[in-house]
Amino acid sequence: MTFYASVTALKSKRIFLVFFFLASILPIMVLLLILRNYILPSLSAAPHAELEDIFQTLIAVMLLLPFLSFFLMYRWLKSFEAVTSEIAIKSNEIVNREKEFAGQVINGQSDYVKTSADLPDDSEENEMQTIINSFNNIFQTATDQLAERNRLKELLGKLIGVASNLTSELDFDRLFPLIVGNVTDAISAERSSLYVVDWDKEEIWTKVSEGIDTIHIPLGRGISGLVAETGKEINVEDAWELPYFDRYFDLHNNFRTRSVLCVPIEGRSGTTIGVLQVINKKGKDRFDNEDEVLMRGLTSQVGIALENSMLVDEILISFNSSIKTLSSAVDARHPFTAGHSERVREYSLKIAYEMKLSKEDIETLSYAALLHDIGKIGISDAVLMKNGPFNADDWAEMKTHPQKTKHILDNLHFKRHLRQVPDIAFRHHEKINGEGYPEGIVGKQIPLGAKIIAVGDVFDALTSKRDYPKYNGQTTLSHDPMTVPDAIEILKNQSGSHFDPSVVNAFIKSLS
Numbered sequence: 001m002t003f004y005a006s007v008t009a010l011k012s013k014r015i016f017l018v019f020f021f022l023a024s025i026l027p028i029m030v031l032l033l034i035l036r037n038y039i040l041p042s043l044s045a046a047p048h049a050e051l052e053d054i055f056q057t058l059i060a061v062m063l064l065l066p067f068l069s070f071f072l073m074y075r076w077l078k079s080f081e082a083v084t085s086e087i088a089i090k091s092n093e094i095v096n097r098e099k100e101f102a103g104q105v106i107n108g109q110s111d112y113v114k115t116s117a118d119l120p121d122d123s124e125e126n127e128m129q130t131i132i133n134s135f136n137n138i139f140q141t142a143t144d145q146l147a148e149r150n151r152l153k154e155l156l157g158k159l160i161g162v163a164s165n166l167t168s169e170l171d172f173d174r175l176f177p178l179i180v181g182n183v184t185d186a187i188s189a190e191r192s193s194l195y196v197v198d199w200d201k202e203e204i205w206t207k208v209s210e211g212i213d214t215i216h217i218p219l220g221r222g223i224s225g226l227v228a229e230t231g232k233e234i235n236v237e238d239a240w241e242l243p244y245f246d247r248y249f250d251l252h253n254n255f256r257t258r259s260v261l262c263v264p265i266e267g268r269s270g271t272t273i274g275v276l277q278v279i280n281k282k283g284k285d286r287f288d289n290e291d292e293v294l295m296r297g298l299t300s301q302v303g304i305a306l307e308n309s310m311l312v313d314e315i316l317i318s319f320n321s322s323i324k325t326l327s328s329a330v331d332a333r334h335p336f337t338a339g340h341s342e343r344v345r346e347y348s349l350k351i352a353y354e355m356k357l358s359k360e361d362i363e364t365l366s367y368a369a370l371l372h373d374i375g376k377i378g379i380s381d382a383v384l385m386k387n388g389p390f391n392a393d394d395w396a397e398m399k400t401h402p403q404k405t406k407h408i409l410d411n412l413h414f415k416r417h418l419r420q421v422p423d424i425a426f427r428h429h430e431k432i433n434g435e436g437y438p439e440g441i442v443g444k445q446i447p448l449g450a451k452i453i454a455v456g457d458v459f460d461a462l463t464s465k466r467d468y469p470k471y472n473g474q475t476t477l478s479h480d481p482m483t484v485p486d487a488i489e490i491l492k493n494q495s496g497s498h499f500d501p502s503v504v505n506a507f508i509k510s511l512s
Helices: 002-009 012-042 045-095 127-167 172-187 222-230 248-252 289-333 340-354 359-370 374-378 392-398 401-410 421-426 448-463 484-493 501-511
Strands: 189-198 203-206 215-218 234-236 260-266 272-281
Touching: 172 189, 172 272, 172 289, 189 222, 189 289, 203 222, 215 222, 222 234, 222 260, 222 272, 260 289, 272 289, 289 340, 289 359, 289 374, 340 359, 340 448, 340 501, 359 421, 359 448, 374 401, 401 421, 421 448, 448 484, 448 501, 484 501
Parallel strands: none
Antiparallel strands: 189 203, 189 272, 203 215, 234 260, 260 272
16 A cells, blocks of 8 residues: 555656666566676587577567567657646646636647647547546536626526516506616616506506607507517517518608517416517527527516505505595585695696605605695585584584594505695694694694695685685685685795795796
8 A cells, every 4th residue: 555655645747757667677687687697608519600690689689679669659658748747737727716717728738649630630639638538528528618707697686686676566557667768777778678568558658668669559450569479589680570570660750660578477477468579689590599588587577566556556545536536525514615635736736746755755745735625525514514604613513624534544555755734734734823723733843734724725725616604814705716826825924923934925926
């Protein structure tokens, strides 16, 4: 075992020298010794000189052949050692991540090693070149596999990135451009289009199509309409060669559609709910199999996001319908003031936009303004529909409608950012000087939304016909609508006492 370890630790040239001496030179030297000391002396003198010449010639030939073999073997071993050393160096560089597989080639530069270019066409490779070619094939295969792994990693990264972006957005208006932008980048296309299928109208429509206005297409018409109708994807190198392709949009928008990949989007039930289309692959004549695989992965994510967004929209539409129905209940009881809540909402939103409130605050204000008088549904007909000034008892009952409003709205489920709706509607009759109702709070204690509704509420009451006379703070007026300038003058006069000055100023600017 010790001898084996010592031999394997030696360089190949040293091993060869040892074994060459033991196997070739040593036997020849022993033969010479036997001939010289034992065989030649026993021969007779006559043939002795002749035999000695013959033996010397044979010995010379015997010595020449081993040395020639030694030279050729030594040269081969030297080339083999150079190749194995190069393989070891390059392998270590790859293992230690100093270099990548790509571009790694074993050259095997040696006089003995001939490359394929050096060999005649009908010549077979020698053993050394076979070894070199084998290792080069290994490096190339590893390079290809690494490139494929990186490609799949990049593809997976794109899918995860798009999925993350899409699943975090439920707003239908923002989802459309988000899908189009993500797909365009992921597929490396010039343009993308997202179509939604309307089975009732038998058409597809797009709210956002990059560089093109909203369009409606009948089912079965054009590439996207055909994909929507059949549920089968289309991948074509030049769309203009298709007989059913409509060139109108290209000619109208100074665009040239060439390669097109159009894929159906399925919902959870398996029904086609949309179509995703990418146009003009960058750097290639057409979309390849990899693009098709990526698009199918993208459409599965888009389908989930699109369907979720549609469900949220349906819920929102249902909620808004319920709110408007609830608001109209007051109009049903008191037709004379029909439309008051809608107008107050409109005025309130004008003020909100002028004051640049956030989207969440504007949405909250919209619901609160629409529902601010819902408590009047609990006021008796004798008071609610009284034609004339209120007495003390009438006012006492009428002033309970904010509490009734809050009680009704507290029983509705509002989303987190809408949970201030009941409080804002509840306090729309408060005045910043503390003389309002129902709580008599002042200044900053009153929510900004309630201050905004207060301005819109009074302005609409002044500029609309009422079944009670109007009052400008000093004089009782008629039932008829007041002119806009007169109504604005009242708002200005009560700014700082009844109304928040910043809200009044914003309202006046919005009316200009």
